Amino acid sequence: MAVPKKKHSKMRRDRRRSHLALKPSSPVTCSHCKQPMVAHRVCANCGYYAGVEVKPPEE
Numbered sequence: 569m570a571v572p573k574k575k576h577s578k579m580r581r582d583r584r585r586s587h588l589a590l591k592p593s594s595p596v597t598c599s600h601c602k603q604p605m606v607a608h609r610v611c612a613n614c615g616y617y618a619g620v621e622v623k624p625p626e627e
């Protein structure tokens with residue numbers, strides 16, 4: 569296995585990681601109740617997913 573010859577500096581390490589931060593996911597609007605919801609998840613407000621009721625809404 570290839571081994572690095574020299575230790576990379578903290579600046580070089582941190583510069584490499586400067587692109588790794590995750591962006592906050594932007595909310596989408598539910599097609600059933602028009603509330604903001606997480607994309608590709610069952611709507612927390614009405615329990616619908618892809619136009620079908622999957623889960624009854626919580627009280």
Ligand SMILES: [Zn+2]
Binds near residue numbers: 602
């Ligand atoms: Zn909904």
